[in-house]
Amino acid sequence: xxxxxxxxxxxxxxxxxxxxxxxxxxxxxxxxxxxxxxxxxxxxxxxxxxxxxxxxxxxxxxxxxxxxxxxxxxxxxxxxxxxxxxxxxxxxxxxxxxxxxxxxxxxxxxxxxxxxxxxxxxxxxxxxxxxxxxxxxxxxxxxxxxxxxxxxxxxxxxxxxxxxxxxxxxxxxxxxxxxxxxxxxxxxxxxxxxxxxxxxxxxxxxxxxxxxxxxxxxxxxxxxxxxxxxxxxxxxxxxxxxxxxxxxxxxxxxxxxxxxxxxxxxxxxxxxxxxxxxxxxxxxxxxxxxxxxxxxxxxxxxxxxxxxxxxxxxxxxxxxxxxxxxxxxxxxxxxxxxxxxxxxxxxxxxxxxxxxxxxxxxxxxxxxxxxxxxxxxxxxxxxxxxxxxxxxxxxxxxxxxxxxxxxxxxxxxxxxxxxxxxxxxxxxxxxxxxxxxxxxxxxxxxxxxxxxxxxxxxxxxxxxxxxxxxxxxxxxxxxxxxxxxxxxxxxxxxxxxxxxxxxxxxxxxxxxxxxxxxxxxxxxxxxxxxxxxxxxxxxxxxxxxxxxxxxxxxxxxxxxxxxxxxxxxxxxxxxxxxxxxxxxxxxxxxxxxxxxxxxxxxxxxxxxxxxxxxxxxxxxxxxxxxxxxxxxxxxxxxxxxxxxxxxxxxxx
Amino acid sequence: xxxxxxxxxxxxxxxxxxxxxxxxxxxxxxxxxxxxxxxxxxxxxxxxxxxxxxxxxxxxxxxxxxxxxxxxxxxxxxxxxxxxxxxxxxxxxxxxxxxxxxxxxxxxxxxxxxxxxxxxxxxxxxxxxxxxxxxxxxxxxxxxxxxxxxxxxx
Numbered sequence: 001x002x003x004x005x006x007x008x009x010x011x012x013x014x015x016x017x018x019x020x021x022x023x024x025x026x027x028x029x030x031x032x033x034x035x036x037x038x039x040x041x042x043x044x045x046x047x048x049x050x051x052x053x054x055x056x057x058x059x060x061x062x063x064x065x066x067x068x069x070x071x072x073x074x075x076x077x078x079x080x081x082x083x084x085x086x087x088x089x090x091x092x093x094x095x096x097x098x099x100x101x102x103x104x105x106x107x108x109x110x111x112x113x114x115x116x117x118x119x120x121x122x123x124x125x126x127x128x129x130x131x132x133x134x135x136x137x138x139x140x141x142x143x144x145x146x147x148x149x150x151x152x153x154x155x156x157x158x159x160x161x162x163x164x165x166x167x168x169x170x171x172x173x174x175x176x177x178x179x180x181x182x183x184x185x186x187x188x189x190x191x192x193x194x195x196x197x198x199x200x201x202x203x204x205x206x207x208x209x210x211x212x213x214x215x216x217x218x219x220x221x222x223x224x225x226x227x228x229x230x231x232x233x234x235x236x237x238x239x240x241x242x243x244x245x246x247x248x249x250x251x252x253x254x255x256x257x258x259x260x261x262x263x264x265x266x267x268x269x270x271x272x273x274x275x276x277x278x279x280x281x282x283x284x285x286x287x288x289x290x291x292x293x294x295x296x297x298x299x300x301x302x303x304x305x306x307x308x309x310x311x312x313x314x315x316x317x318x319x320x321x322x323x324x325x326x327x328x329x330x331x332x333x334x335x336x337x338x339x340x341x342x343x344x345x346x347x348x349x350x351x352x353x354x355x356x357x358x359x360x361x362x363x364x365x366x367x368x369x370x371x372x373x374x375x376x377x378x379x380x381x382x383x384x385x386x387x388x389x390x391x392x393x394x395x396x397x398x399x400x401x402x403x404x405x406x407x408x409x410x411x412x413x414x415x416x417x418x419x420x421x422x423x424x425x426x427x428x429x430x431x432x433x434x435x436x437x438x439x440x441x442x443x444x445x446x447x448x449x450x451x452x453x454x455x456x457x458x459x460x461x462x463x464x465x466x467x468x469x470x471x472x473x474x475x476x477x478x479x480x481x482x483x484x485x486x487x488x489x490x491x492x493x494x495x496x497x498x499x500x501x502x503x504x505x506x507x508x509x510x511x512x513x514x515x516x517x518x519x520x521x522x523x524x525x526x527x528x529x530x531x532x533x534x535x536x537x538x539x540x541x542x543x544x545x546x547x548x549x550x551x552x553x554x555x556x557x558x559x560x561x562x563x564x565x566x567x568x569x570x571x572x573x574x575x576x577x578x579x580x581x582x583x584x585x586x587x588x589x590x591x592x593x594x595x596x597x598x599x600x601x602x603x604x605x606x607x608x609x610x611x612x613x614x615x616x617x618x619x620x621x622x623x624x625x626x627x628x629x630x631x632x633x634x635x636x637x638x639x640x641x642x643x644x645x646x647x648x649x650x651x652x
Numbered sequence: 653x654x655x656x657x658x659x660x661x662x663x664x665x666x667x668x669x670x671x672x673x674x675x676x677x678x679x680x681x682x683x684x685x686x687x688x689x690x691x692x693x694x695x696x697x698x699x700x701x702x703x704x705x706x707x708x709x710x711x712x713x714x715x716x717x718x719x720x721x722x723x724x725x726x727x728x729x730x731x732x733x734x735x736x737x738x739x740x741x742x743x744x745x746x747x748x749x750x751x752x753x754x755x756x757x758x759x760x761x762x763x764x765x766x767x768x769x770x771x772x773x774x775x776x777x778x779x780x781x782x783x784x785x786x787x788x789x790x791x792x793x794x795x796x797x798x799x800x801x802x803x804x805x806x
Contacts, residue, residue: 069680070697071672098683099695109663109691116694509733511673511725513768531673531731575699595733621732622703626742638699643708646696650667651715 001126004035004060005118006051007096008042008067014101015040019111023066023096026115030122034058043073051077052084061086062128064121066094066114087130089574089637092121116650123649127642131574136616138224139324140565141166145216145504148176149547150539151329152198153554154561155208158327161562165208166321168230170500172213173278175199176331180261182361184547185411186442192277192364199279209321212280217318219507220596222617223534224324224570234314236285237271241309244281246273248301248310257289259366263356265374266366271301276364283309325534325564327557328508328518329550330501332540335390335398335493342461343386343491349375350469351462351489353389354408361415371419373488376467380423380487383416384471385409386459387429391494400515402494403544406433409492410446417450425452426484428459428473436546455482462489495544510535517543528556536560575637576618577625581610583632590624590633599624599633664692664718664784668777669708671701671736674725677767679777687774690781693721700724701762702735706746713755716792719784722762723776729766736764758783759790 005027009015020038027036035058039047042065051063063081067073070093078088094117100110142158144151147169155167167174178184179199181191202208217229237248254270261268261275270289273281283301291298292312302310334355337345345351350373352360363369373380387409391402406429413425432454434440446452457474464470471484497516505512510530511519518541521529528536536557539550564570577590577599586609591599596619602612611633613624622635631640670676676697682689698704701724709720722743730736743762750757761780765773 069676069683071677071680095680095695098680100691102683102686103689104691105688106691112663113691113694120694120696506728506733509731511729511731511767514766519768593738595735619732621700621735622698623700623732623735623738626703626705626738635699635703638703640705640707643696643698643705644711647667647708647712647717648715650665650694651712651717 001032001061002059003033003062003064003122003125004051004054004058005030005033005037005064005066005122006042006054007036007038007114007118008047008065009038009040010067010097010101011041014067014097017101017105017107017110018096018114019107022111023114023118027064027118027122030119032126033122035060042067043076048077048080051080055081055084055086062090062092062125064092064094064118064125066096066118066121068097069095069099087132089131090125090128092125092128094118094121120646120649123645124642127639127645128637131636133571133574134615135569136224136572137569138565138567139322140164141321141323142325142327142561142565143168143226143228143321143323144327144329146170146176146329146331146539146541147174147202147210147212148329148331148539148550149178149195149198150331150550150554151176151327152195152202153551154327154329154538154558156198156201156205157555157558158561159205159207161558163207163561163565165205166323167202167208167210168214168216169210169212170215171274172235172282172284173274173280174202174210174212175277175279177355178547179275179277180263180355180358180362182358182365183411183415185407186436186438188411188414196277199277203279210280211319213284216504216507219326219509222572222619223564226323226326226534228321228323228326230319230321232317232319234316235282236287236290236311236314237283238309238311238314239280239282241307242282243307244273244283245306246283247304247306248283249273251300251304253298253300254289254291257286262359262366263353265356265359285310325536325561326508327536327538327561328504328510328530328541329538329554329557330498330504330541332495332544333498335396335496337389337491337493339396340389343389343459343489344462345491348462348464348469348489349373350487351491353491353493354405354412355493357412357490361412361419371416378487379420381420382424382426382484382486382488383413384484384486384489385413385425385427385492386471386489387427387492388458389491389493390496392430398494398496398515400544401433403433404546405492405494406443407436407439407546409490410443410452412490413452414446414450417452425450426471426486427452427454428471429454429456430458436548457482495540498541501541508532508535517541528553528560534564572616573620574615575620575635576615577613577620577622577633577635579611579613580632580634583630584610585630585632586610587629589627589629593623593627595621595623662785664781664789665716666692666694666719666721666781666784667712667717668693668695668721668723669698669701669704670695671724671731672697672699673731674729674767675723675765675773678723678765678769678773681767681770682773685770687770689774689777692781692784693777700730700732700735701739702730702732704739704743706742709743709746709760710753713750713759713790714753714792716790718787718790719759719761719780721776721780723765726764726766756787758787
């Protein structure tokens with residue numbers, strides 16, 4: 001084989017701590033290497049042209065580039081060698097930046113290490129074979145998991161482009177957290193007025209299939225061809241018949257059901273429609289409270305329903321959908337403030353969370369849009385807001401900033417002043433984080449125009465005094481202790497990963513970070529893609545986000561799906577397992593271990609059985625390769641010989 | 653290689669088998685964050701720790717490599733769903749088996765590092781490299797190893 005080695009200096013990223021000339025010189029002495037050189041930026045256009053020129057001039061059959069991580073530029077260089085007529089798998093990379101030049105300043109040790117990594121890459125390359133991808137058809141349907149604003153935006157964008165869309169929502173209505181909000185910062189737009197029309201659009205688009213009150217059961221397949229099983233949870237109401245008239249809800253005798261949509265500030269019935277603008281506007285029975293299920297008697301809803309839609313014998317149903325791509329938009333949950341015992345959340349009724357205050361402010365909320373305290377229904381005059389409850393606090397496992405709380409506090413303080421002009425609002429904060437368009441101006445308006453008092457410092461304790469609460473804190477700017485008597489305390493609880501996010505990630509084979517947020521493929525350059533081809537992210541499931549950012553990412557995910565679906569077929573990686581039939585002893589162990597069901601029996605003449613790999617299903621993990629007793633099944637591009645060649649080179 | 657510095661002269665031969673999805677990414681993250689690490693380790697990228705044939709570890713240790721480190725995705729977070737569970741079983745058995753071959757089991761270590769855990773990767777590499785430096789050169793199988801010596805003494 002005629003091999004060329006290109007050692008990248010990466011400007012000074014590599015060259016400052018690795019003697020690249022010496023690496024190139026050492027490479028020149030390796031067997032089969034006929035050409036080696038250094039280049040300042042190998043990934044640049046002239047750098048790639050230099051590789052292509054050398055392939056032609058020296059008749060190269062294989063190329064090694066010693067540069068950054070292959071996770072960064074392997075695809076770039078594979079395309080470059082392919083342009084010059086080489087097979088893209090006749091290429092290897094040695095990572096001498098992330099693994100060498102950036103982790104040590106010892107030039108001598110680094111150079112020696114770089115030389116050894118190049119030697120290993122050359123040793124492996126000598127066993128490389130040209131590989132050719134196969135093509136599979138794309139099923140041009142998309143599934144969106146989560147019907148919050150990010151998922152709705154993605155669904156509408158895909159549907160507008162003519163795709164068949166399957167939208168799966170865990171709750172009985174789409175809308176997500178945004179549907180619970182009263183107004184939105186920094187424009188004080190009415191949240192349900194701007195979200196409502198989009199929700200109605202989802203219901204009216206013929207090419208959107210909505211599965212509300214449904215969860216993902218299992219996911220199999222691969223980009224272009226996923227099979228998803230969806231569990232439609234029993235609602236005990238036939239939604240095709242239900243008209244959403246609400247008569248059942250009026251007549252239901254079980255009235256002590258805490259209303260989840262109103263953040264448990266009010267009661268709903270055992271049979272209920274989640275909120276007036278719900279999509280779909282259908283009733284659902286909560287069997288935990290329904291007297292028919294708990295006591296075995298009552299059947300009032302069934303008697304009064306004009307559409308005869310009640311089905312007490314309904315059970316969960318699992319349906320299967322085939323799609324080519326999946327957008328995950330499962331949103332977030334809010335931090336449980338009971339971790340801060342000193343704030344008394346859950347203990348004092350007038351210490352509430354930010355989202356509860358949203359419901360109190362909302363005209364469709366528990367008090368019809370009049371600000372009242374949960375304890376006695378009195379109008380509060382002194383309202384204290386506490387920022388960073390479950391944000392930027394490593395002691396409760398939430399060292400990250402939730403990004404939205406500073407803004408929603410400012411909004412809620414402004415709204416409080418609008419509702420009750422003679423009220424006084426106090427905000428205890430650590431720092432103001434307002435880095436969006438018109439955001440800082442908005443916070444300043446709260447301070448200057450509305451006279452909201454901002455106190456920089458944390459609250460140490462809240463205790464009751466009569467029917468009021470005393471908030472004890474520190475003003476760190478003045479260096480004095482401060483006590484504020486309040487009628488109502490609002491805790492700005494932070495954003496955390498949605499409950500069940502980890503389980504869903506495991507079903508989808510996507511990664512999540514230490515806090516449970518889903519991981520993007522690259523934090524800067526691939527913020528929408530996951531590590532699994534064909535699965536994309538939108539909204540706060542990837543990390544704390546406000547509404548504009550969630551909507552933008554929903555559209556971005558939709559555009560990624562459209563780009564994927566612009567072609568009729570996709571290439572599948574040829575880095576898959578393949579069976580040497582002469583060596584296969586038909587033990588079936590590979591079939592047993594394969595997580596994807598990508599290996600099956602094949603019958604030869606005379607009834608002889610052999611294992612066979614379905615190249616388009618195989619994901620290239622190599623479990624079968626390690627399992628196979630006679631090593632008859634080999635993972636292409638990571639064969640035993642290739643890995644052993646690297647080991648042996650280092651032993652030499 | 654004329655001017656040998658003290659560090660590289662004392663360098664141990666350590667191989668790291670890193671899965672492409674988590675630990676290789678974690679090592680990249682550590683590099684991008686410029687987290688300083690010992691330079692003894694040479695990384696071989698494998699698709700998944702499930703690809704790890706115990707033979708690879710044995711081949712290396714028998715041939716005189718001073719230490720072998722295997723690192724993959726955390727259990728239950730494997731890119732291939734279950735690959736690291738198979739790896740854990742195989743590598744745990746291997747660890748028990750090494751002393752019977754006259755190889756100090758401390759020369760082999762497997763662990764889990766995710767793509768976001770650059771700092772954890774730095775700790776893993778630093779600790780393992782230190783451990784191998786303390787153990788000193790691997791005499792290889794066939795010559796006298798620590799285990800054989802102790803048997804003779806017995």
